Amino acid sequence: NQANQSLISAFKSGQTLAQIQAANPSFVVPSFTTSDPRLKSPRYYEWNLEVERSLPWKLTASVDYVGNHGAHELLLNQGLNAFCDPATCPGGFAGLPSVVPDPRFGTITQVMTNAFSNYDGMTASLRRSFAGGFQMVASYTYSHALDVTSNGGVLPFNFDTNNSILYPQDPYHANASFGNSDYDIRHQFNLSYVWTDLVRHFWKGGPNPIFGGWTIGGTLFAHTGLPFTVIDGGQTTTLQALNYGGEPNAAVFATPVKPGNFTCGTSGVNTPCYAGQFAPSPATPTGFGPSGRNQYRGPYYFDTDLMIMKSFPLPHWETARLSFSAQAYNLFNHPNFDQPVQDITSPQFGMIQLTVAPPTGVAGSFLGADNTPRMIQVRLQLQF
Numbered sequence: 001n002q003a004n005q006s007l008i009s010a011f012k013s014g015q016t017l018a019q020i021q022a023a024n025p026s027f028v029v030p031s032f033t034t035s036d037p038r039l040k041s042p043r044y045y046e047w048n049l050e051v052e053r054s055l056p057w058k059l060t061a062s063v064d065y066v067g068n069h070g071a072h073e074l075l076l077n078q079g080l081n082a083f084c085d086p087a088t089c090p091g092g093f094a095g096l097p098s099v100v101p102d103p104r105f106g107t108i109t110q111v112m113t114n115a116f117s118n119y120d121g122m123t124a125s126l127r128r129s130f131a132g133g134f135q136m137v138a139s140y141t142y143s144h145a146l147d148v149t150s151n152g153g154v155l156p157f158n159f160d161t162n163n164s165i166l167y168p169q170d171p172y173h174a175n176a177s178f179g180n181s182d183y184d185i186r187h188q189f190n191l192s193y194v195w196t197d198l199v200r201h202f203w204k205g206g207p208n209p210i211f212g213g214w215t216i217g218g219t220l221f222a223h224t225g226l227p228f229t230v231i232d233g234g235q236t237t238t239l240q241a242l243n244y245g246g247e248p249n250a251a252v253f254a255t256p257v258k259p260g261n262f263t264c265g266t267s268g269v270n271t272p273c274y275a276g277q278f279a280p281s282p283a284t285p286t287g288f289g290p291s292g293r294n295q296y297r298g299p300y301y302f303d304t305d306l307m308i309m310k311s312f313p314l315p316h317w318e319t320a321r322l323s324f325s326a327q328a329y330n331l332f333n334h335p336n337f338d339q340p341v342q343d344i345t346s347p348q349f350g351m352i353q354l355t356v357a358p359p360t361g362v363a364g365s366f367l368g369a370d371n372t373p374r375m376i377q378v379r380l381q382l383q384f
Helices: 002-013 017-023 198-202 233-240
Strands: 032-035 043-055 059-077 108-130 134-147 187-196 214-223 301-313 321-329 375-383
Touching: 002 017, 198 214
Parallel strands: 032 108
Antiparallel strands: 043 059, 059 108, 108 134, 134 187, 187 214, 214 301, 301 321, 321 375
16 A cells, blocks of 8 residues: 555656655555557457268268367466566576566556467267157267467466466467467267157057156267366466466466376376376476476266156146156266366375366256256146
Protein backbone atom coordinates (compact mmCIF):
# COMPACT_ATOMS: atom_id res chain seq x y z
CA ASN A 1 0.00 0.00 0.00
CA GLN A 2 2.87 2.42 0.84
CA ALA A 3 4.52 1.59 -2.49
CA ASN A 4 1.28 2.31 -4.28
CA GLN A 5 0.89 5.67 -2.55
CA SER A 6 4.48 6.57 -3.37
CA LEU A 7 3.94 5.71 -7.02
CA ILE A 8 0.71 7.75 -7.26
CA SER A 9 2.16 10.87 -5.65
CA ALA A 10 5.46 10.60 -7.56
CA PHE A 11 3.71 10.09 -10.88
CA LYS A 12 1.75 13.29 -10.42
CA SER A 13 4.94 15.29 -9.76
CA GLY A 14 7.00 13.60 -12.48
CA GLN A 15 9.61 12.03 -10.18
CA THR A 16 12.12 9.45 -11.41
CA LEU A 17 12.61 5.96 -9.98
CA ALA A 18 15.74 7.11 -8.13
CA GLN A 19 13.81 9.95 -6.50
CA ILE A 20 10.99 7.63 -5.44
CA GLN A 21 13.40 5.09 -3.93
CA ALA A 22 15.28 7.86 -2.10
CA ALA A 23 12.05 9.00 -0.50
CA ASN A 24 10.82 5.46 0.17
CA PRO A 25 13.67 2.87 0.40
CA SER A 26 11.13 0.02 0.64
CA PHE A 27 9.45 1.01 -2.63
CA VAL A 28 8.66 -1.97 -4.88
CA VAL A 29 8.43 -1.28 -8.59
CA PRO A 30 5.00 -2.09 -10.05
CA SER A 31 4.17 -4.80 -12.53
CA PHE A 32 2.83 -3.63 -15.85
CA THR A 33 0.60 -4.96 -18.63
CA THR A 34 0.94 -3.62 -22.15
CA SER A 35 -0.02 -4.72 -25.62
CA ASP A 36 1.34 -4.71 -29.13
CA PRO A 37 0.61 -1.48 -31.00
CA ARG A 38 -1.71 -3.38 -33.29
CA LEU A 39 -3.73 -6.33 -32.00
CA LYS A 40 -5.28 -8.48 -34.71
CA SER A 41 -8.52 -10.43 -34.58
CA PRO A 42 -8.09 -14.22 -34.60
CA ARG A 43 -8.50 -15.81 -38.00
CA TYR A 44 -9.43 -19.43 -38.67
CA TYR A 45 -9.34 -21.50 -41.83
CA GLU A 46 -11.35 -24.74 -41.89
CA TRP A 47 -11.74 -27.50 -44.42
CA ASN A 48 -13.27 -30.96 -44.47
CA LEU A 49 -13.98 -33.87 -46.78
CA GLU A 50 -16.48 -36.67 -46.13
CA VAL A 51 -17.14 -39.93 -47.95
CA GLU A 52 -20.25 -41.94 -47.07
CA ARG A 53 -21.36 -45.28 -48.41
CA SER A 54 -24.20 -47.73 -47.78
CA LEU A 55 -23.06 -51.27 -46.99
CA PRO A 56 -24.83 -54.64 -46.76
CA TRP A 57 -26.82 -55.53 -43.63
CA LYS A 58 -28.23 -51.98 -43.47
CA LEU A 59 -24.88 -50.52 -42.45
CA THR A 60 -23.84 -46.98 -43.32
CA ALA A 61 -20.13 -46.12 -43.15
CA SER A 62 -18.50 -42.72 -43.41
CA VAL A 63 -14.96 -41.36 -43.28
CA ASP A 64 -14.59 -37.69 -42.48
CA TYR A 65 -11.42 -35.59 -42.55
CA VAL A 66 -11.48 -32.23 -40.73
CA GLY A 67 -8.68 -29.69 -40.59
CA ASN A 68 -8.26 -26.12 -39.42
CA HIS A 69 -5.59 -23.53 -38.91
CA GLY A 70 -5.78 -20.61 -36.49
CA ALA A 71 -3.75 -17.42 -36.85
CA HIS A 72 -3.40 -14.19 -34.83
CA GLU A 73 -4.45 -15.96 -31.64
CA LEU A 74 -4.06 -14.31 -28.24
CA LEU A 75 -0.81 -14.87 -26.32
CA LEU A 76 0.29 -13.35 -23.02
CA ASN A 77 4.06 -13.12 -22.56
CA GLN A 78 5.07 -12.55 -18.93
CA GLY A 79 8.87 -12.80 -19.15
CA LEU A 80 10.02 -9.82 -21.22
CA ASN A 81 11.41 -8.01 -18.15
CA ALA A 82 12.92 -11.13 -16.58
CA PHE A 83 16.62 -11.41 -15.79
CA CYS A 84 19.04 -13.42 -13.67
CA ASP A 85 21.79 -11.43 -11.98
CA PRO A 86 25.30 -12.86 -11.38
CA ALA A 87 24.60 -13.34 -7.67
CA THR A 88 21.68 -15.64 -8.48
CA CYS A 89 23.10 -17.15 -11.66
CA PRO A 90 26.92 -17.17 -11.30
CA GLY A 91 27.30 -18.96 -14.61
CA GLY A 92 24.61 -16.91 -16.33
CA PHE A 93 21.18 -18.02 -17.45
CA ALA A 94 20.98 -19.02 -21.10
CA GLY A 95 18.16 -17.01 -22.65
CA LEU A 96 17.89 -14.16 -20.12
CA PRO A 97 19.97 -11.01 -19.54
CA SER A 98 22.02 -10.56 -16.37
CA VAL A 99 20.48 -7.15 -15.62
CA VAL A 100 16.84 -6.13 -15.57
CA PRO A 101 15.83 -4.73 -19.01
CA ASP A 102 13.65 -1.98 -17.49
CA PRO A 103 14.28 -1.32 -13.78
CA ARG A 104 11.19 0.90 -13.53
CA PHE A 105 8.92 -2.14 -13.58
CA GLY A 106 8.58 -5.63 -12.14
CA THR A 107 6.90 -8.31 -14.22
CA ILE A 108 5.84 -6.97 -17.61
CA THR A 109 3.02 -8.81 -19.37
CA GLN A 110 2.91 -8.27 -23.12
CA VAL A 111 -0.46 -8.96 -24.81
CA MET A 112 0.24 -10.29 -28.29
CA THR A 113 -1.71 -11.84 -31.16
CA ASN A 114 1.02 -13.90 -32.81
CA ALA A 115 0.02 -17.37 -31.59
CA PHE A 116 -1.26 -19.99 -34.02
CA SER A 117 -2.76 -23.49 -34.01
CA ASN A 118 -3.32 -26.51 -36.27
CA TYR A 119 -5.71 -29.45 -36.17
CA ASP A 120 -6.01 -32.52 -38.37
CA GLY A 121 -8.47 -35.30 -37.62
CA MET A 122 -9.89 -38.36 -39.35
CA THR A 123 -13.13 -39.94 -38.10
CA ALA A 124 -14.50 -43.29 -39.25
CA SER A 125 -18.14 -43.92 -38.32
CA LEU A 126 -20.46 -46.90 -38.62
CA ARG A 127 -24.23 -46.67 -38.21
CA ARG A 128 -26.73 -49.54 -38.09
CA SER A 129 -30.49 -49.56 -37.75
CA PHE A 130 -32.14 -52.96 -37.23
CA ALA A 131 -35.74 -53.86 -37.67
CA GLY A 132 -37.14 -54.16 -34.18
CA GLY A 133 -36.01 -50.80 -32.85
CA PHE A 134 -32.24 -51.24 -32.48
CA GLN A 135 -29.94 -48.35 -33.42
CA MET A 136 -26.19 -48.09 -33.00
CA VAL A 137 -23.54 -45.50 -33.87
CA ALA A 138 -19.82 -46.19 -33.41
CA SER A 139 -16.94 -43.90 -34.33
CA TYR A 140 -13.16 -43.84 -34.09
CA THR A 141 -11.14 -40.62 -34.39
CA TYR A 142 -7.42 -40.21 -34.94
CA SER A 143 -6.40 -36.58 -34.57
CA HIS A 144 -3.59 -34.21 -33.67
CA ALA A 145 -4.11 -30.73 -32.23
CA LEU A 146 -1.16 -28.35 -31.85
CA ASP A 147 -0.90 -24.74 -30.68
CA VAL A 148 1.33 -22.18 -29.00
CA THR A 149 -1.11 -21.82 -26.11
CA SER A 150 -4.50 -23.47 -25.48
CA ASN A 151 -7.87 -22.03 -24.50
CA GLY A 152 -7.03 -18.60 -25.86
CA GLY A 153 -4.01 -18.22 -23.56
CA VAL A 154 -6.24 -17.01 -20.73
CA LEU A 155 -8.08 -19.95 -19.15
CA PRO A 156 -6.22 -23.10 -18.06
CA PHE A 157 -7.64 -26.34 -19.43
CA ASN A 158 -5.94 -28.40 -16.70
CA PHE A 159 -6.17 -27.16 -13.12
CA ASP A 160 -6.45 -30.22 -10.86
CA THR A 161 -3.15 -32.05 -10.31
CA ASN A 162 -1.37 -29.91 -12.92
CA ASN A 163 -1.89 -26.50 -14.42
CA SER A 164 -1.85 -25.71 -18.12
CA ILE A 165 1.20 -23.85 -19.39
CA LEU A 166 -0.34 -20.66 -20.80
CA TYR A 167 2.72 -18.45 -21.20
CA PRO A 168 5.87 -19.16 -23.24
CA GLN A 169 8.82 -20.66 -21.39
CA ASP A 170 11.32 -18.53 -23.33
CA PRO A 171 9.90 -14.99 -23.59
CA TYR A 172 12.15 -14.15 -26.55
CA HIS A 173 11.17 -17.24 -28.56
CA ALA A 174 7.45 -17.48 -27.82
CA ASN A 175 6.64 -19.73 -30.76
CA ALA A 176 9.04 -22.35 -29.42
CA SER A 177 6.13 -23.31 -27.15
CA PHE A 178 4.31 -24.71 -30.19
CA GLY A 179 3.38 -28.28 -29.28
CA ASN A 180 0.51 -30.59 -28.42
CA SER A 181 -2.62 -28.77 -27.30
CA ASP A 182 -3.82 -29.28 -23.74
CA TYR A 183 -6.80 -31.18 -25.19
CA ASP A 184 -4.91 -33.15 -27.85
CA ILE A 185 -6.53 -36.61 -27.78
CA ARG A 186 -4.76 -38.80 -30.30
CA HIS A 187 -7.15 -41.80 -30.30
CA GLN A 188 -10.81 -41.73 -29.34
CA PHE A 189 -13.64 -44.28 -29.62
CA ASN A 190 -17.32 -43.50 -29.01
CA LEU A 191 -20.31 -45.83 -29.04
CA SER A 192 -24.00 -45.17 -28.43
CA TYR A 193 -26.90 -47.59 -28.78
CA VAL A 194 -30.60 -47.91 -28.01
CA TRP A 195 -33.00 -50.84 -28.39
CA THR A 196 -36.69 -50.16 -27.98
CA ASP A 197 -39.17 -52.89 -27.10
CA LEU A 198 -36.23 -55.23 -26.44
CA VAL A 199 -37.99 -58.08 -24.60
CA ARG A 200 -40.84 -58.29 -27.10
CA HIS A 201 -38.31 -58.70 -29.90
CA PHE A 202 -37.18 -62.05 -28.41
CA TRP A 203 -40.36 -63.07 -26.59
CA LYS A 204 -43.34 -62.80 -28.89
CA GLY A 205 -45.90 -64.24 -26.48
CA GLY A 206 -46.92 -63.23 -23.00
CA PRO A 207 -48.93 -60.30 -21.70
CA ASN A 208 -47.91 -56.96 -23.15
CA PRO A 209 -47.97 -55.04 -19.82
CA ILE A 210 -45.16 -57.32 -18.61
CA PHE A 211 -43.09 -58.02 -21.74
CA GLY A 212 -43.75 -54.92 -23.81
CA GLY A 213 -42.27 -51.43 -23.61
CA TRP A 214 -38.75 -52.30 -22.40
CA THR A 215 -35.95 -50.07 -23.70
CA ILE A 216 -32.20 -50.41 -23.15
CA GLY A 217 -29.58 -47.87 -24.17
CA GLY A 218 -26.10 -46.78 -23.31
CA THR A 219 -22.88 -45.02 -24.20
CA LEU A 220 -19.20 -45.88 -24.16
CA PHE A 221 -16.26 -43.46 -24.31
CA ALA A 222 -12.58 -44.35 -24.50
CA HIS A 223 -9.59 -42.18 -25.37
CA THR A 224 -5.86 -41.90 -24.86
CA GLY A 225 -4.40 -39.66 -22.15
CA LEU A 226 -4.20 -35.88 -22.19
CA PRO A 227 -0.78 -34.21 -22.51
CA PHE A 228 1.10 -32.23 -19.86
CA THR A 229 4.51 -30.58 -19.40
CA VAL A 230 7.20 -31.74 -16.98
CA ILE A 231 8.50 -28.60 -15.24
CA ASP A 232 11.38 -27.56 -12.97
CA GLY A 233 9.72 -25.80 -10.03
CA GLY A 234 13.07 -24.93 -8.42
CA GLN A 235 14.32 -22.74 -11.25
CA THR A 236 10.83 -21.34 -11.81
CA THR A 237 10.48 -20.19 -8.19
CA THR A 238 13.87 -18.47 -8.28
CA LEU A 239 13.10 -16.63 -11.52
CA GLN A 240 9.66 -15.66 -10.31
CA ALA A 241 11.33 -13.19 -7.93
CA LEU A 242 13.22 -11.79 -10.95
CA ASN A 243 10.21 -10.68 -13.02
CA TYR A 244 9.59 -14.06 -14.68
CA GLY A 245 5.82 -14.53 -14.40
CA GLY A 246 5.95 -17.94 -12.79
CA GLU A 247 3.71 -20.76 -11.70
CA PRO A 248 1.06 -21.97 -12.00
CA ASN A 249 0.79 -21.08 -15.70
CA ALA A 250 4.42 -20.24 -16.59
CA ALA A 251 7.38 -22.45 -15.83
CA VAL A 252 10.89 -23.53 -16.76
CA PHE A 253 10.68 -26.96 -18.38
CA ALA A 254 12.60 -29.93 -16.98
CA THR A 255 15.69 -31.39 -18.64
CA PRO A 256 15.45 -35.05 -19.76
CA VAL A 257 18.69 -36.99 -19.46
CA LYS A 258 17.72 -40.31 -21.02
CA PRO A 259 14.95 -41.68 -23.22
CA GLY A 260 12.05 -43.39 -21.54
CA ASN A 261 8.30 -43.45 -21.18
CA PHE A 262 6.25 -40.60 -22.57
CA THR A 263 2.97 -41.97 -21.19
CA CYS A 264 2.22 -42.46 -17.51
CA GLY A 265 -0.45 -45.14 -17.11
CA THR A 266 -2.33 -46.42 -14.11
CA SER A 267 0.89 -47.87 -12.68
CA GLY A 268 1.71 -44.31 -11.61
CA VAL A 269 -0.81 -44.71 -8.79
CA ASN A 270 1.68 -46.86 -6.87
CA THR A 271 5.04 -46.32 -8.61
CA PRO A 272 6.41 -42.95 -9.79
CA CYS A 273 6.58 -42.59 -13.55
CA TYR A 274 9.69 -41.24 -15.30
CA ALA A 275 12.13 -42.40 -12.62
CA GLY A 276 15.64 -41.30 -13.62
CA GLN A 277 14.48 -39.67 -16.86
CA PHE A 278 15.11 -36.06 -15.77
CA ALA A 279 18.05 -34.15 -14.35
CA PRO A 280 17.45 -32.78 -10.84
CA SER A 281 16.85 -29.07 -10.46
CA PRO A 282 20.26 -27.30 -10.36
CA ALA A 283 21.30 -25.40 -7.23
CA THR A 284 21.38 -22.20 -9.27
CA PRO A 285 19.33 -21.51 -12.42
CA THR A 286 21.19 -22.23 -15.64
CA GLY A 287 18.75 -22.07 -18.55
CA PHE A 288 15.43 -23.04 -20.05
CA GLY A 289 14.71 -26.77 -20.28
CA PRO A 290 14.99 -28.44 -23.69
CA SER A 291 11.92 -30.64 -23.35
CA GLY A 292 8.87 -29.53 -25.34
CA ARG A 293 5.54 -28.29 -24.08
CA ASN A 294 2.95 -31.04 -23.52
CA GLN A 295 5.30 -33.86 -24.54
CA TYR A 296 4.11 -36.31 -21.88
CA ARG A 297 0.71 -37.93 -21.39
CA GLY A 298 -1.44 -39.10 -18.53
CA PRO A 299 -3.52 -42.30 -18.30
CA TYR A 300 -6.20 -43.31 -20.80
CA TYR A 301 -9.88 -42.69 -20.08
CA PHE A 302 -12.76 -45.20 -20.22
CA ASP A 303 -16.40 -44.85 -19.20
CA THR A 304 -19.65 -46.60 -20.06
CA ASP A 305 -23.21 -45.86 -18.90
CA LEU A 306 -26.34 -47.99 -19.15
CA MET A 307 -30.05 -47.16 -19.02
CA ILE A 308 -33.01 -49.57 -18.77
CA MET A 309 -36.56 -48.24 -19.01
CA LYS A 310 -40.02 -49.78 -18.94
CA SER A 311 -43.12 -47.86 -19.95
CA PHE A 312 -46.72 -49.11 -19.88
CA PRO A 313 -50.20 -47.56 -19.97
CA LEU A 314 -52.37 -47.35 -16.89
CA PRO A 315 -55.74 -49.15 -17.09
CA HIS A 316 -58.85 -46.99 -17.32
CA TRP A 317 -56.71 -43.86 -17.84
CA GLU A 318 -56.55 -43.29 -21.56
CA THR A 319 -53.58 -40.87 -21.83
CA ALA A 320 -51.60 -41.85 -18.75
CA ARG A 321 -48.37 -43.86 -18.81
CA LEU A 322 -46.13 -45.00 -15.98
CA SER A 323 -42.40 -45.18 -16.69
CA PHE A 324 -39.75 -46.93 -14.63
CA SER A 325 -36.08 -46.42 -15.39
CA ALA A 326 -32.72 -47.35 -13.90
CA GLN A 327 -29.53 -45.56 -14.99
CA ALA A 328 -26.05 -46.81 -14.11
CA TYR A 329 -23.25 -44.29 -14.44
CA ASN A 330 -19.76 -45.77 -14.73
CA LEU A 331 -21.34 -49.20 -15.08
CA PHE A 332 -18.16 -51.23 -14.43
CA ASN A 333 -17.00 -49.00 -11.55
CA HIS A 334 -13.83 -48.31 -13.52
CA PRO A 335 -11.53 -45.67 -11.95
CA ASN A 336 -10.11 -43.01 -14.25
CA PHE A 337 -6.99 -41.25 -13.05
CA ASP A 338 -5.68 -37.73 -13.45
CA GLN A 339 -2.20 -36.86 -14.69
CA PRO A 340 0.84 -37.48 -12.48
CA VAL A 341 2.49 -34.60 -10.61
CA GLN A 342 4.48 -32.64 -13.21
CA ASP A 343 7.10 -30.84 -11.03
CA ILE A 344 10.46 -32.63 -10.70
CA THR A 345 11.12 -30.83 -7.38
CA SER A 346 7.98 -32.24 -5.77
CA PRO A 347 8.38 -35.34 -3.56
CA GLN A 348 5.33 -36.71 -5.41
CA PHE A 349 6.78 -36.16 -8.90
CA GLY A 350 5.46 -38.76 -11.31
CA MET A 351 2.82 -40.01 -8.87
CA ILE A 352 -0.89 -40.11 -9.74
CA GLN A 353 -2.88 -38.73 -6.82
CA LEU A 354 -6.37 -37.92 -8.09
CA THR A 355 -9.20 -39.50 -10.05
CA VAL A 356 -11.23 -37.64 -12.65
CA ALA A 357 -15.01 -37.52 -12.83
CA PRO A 358 -17.00 -38.65 -15.88
CA PRO A 359 -18.75 -36.00 -17.99
CA THR A 360 -22.17 -37.01 -16.65
CA GLY A 361 -23.43 -38.47 -13.40
CA VAL A 362 -26.15 -38.46 -10.77
CA ALA A 363 -24.78 -35.22 -9.29
CA GLY A 364 -24.57 -33.53 -12.70
CA SER A 365 -21.46 -32.16 -14.38
CA PHE A 366 -18.77 -29.92 -12.88
CA LEU A 367 -20.54 -29.52 -9.54
CA GLY A 368 -17.64 -30.66 -7.37
CA ALA A 369 -19.37 -33.85 -6.25
CA ASP A 370 -17.50 -37.14 -6.47
CA ASN A 371 -18.96 -38.78 -9.56
CA THR A 372 -16.12 -41.26 -10.04
CA PRO A 373 -17.61 -44.45 -8.48
CA ARG A 374 -20.47 -46.35 -10.07
CA MET A 375 -23.77 -44.71 -9.26
CA ILE A 376 -27.26 -46.07 -9.95
CA GLN A 377 -30.30 -43.85 -10.20
CA VAL A 378 -33.83 -45.28 -10.14
CA ARG A 379 -36.74 -43.17 -11.31
CA LEU A 380 -40.53 -43.61 -11.44
CA GLN A 381 -42.38 -41.16 -13.66
CA LEU A 382 -46.09 -40.59 -14.25
CA GLN A 383 -47.10 -38.94 -17.51
CA PHE A 384 -50.65 -37.82 -18.21
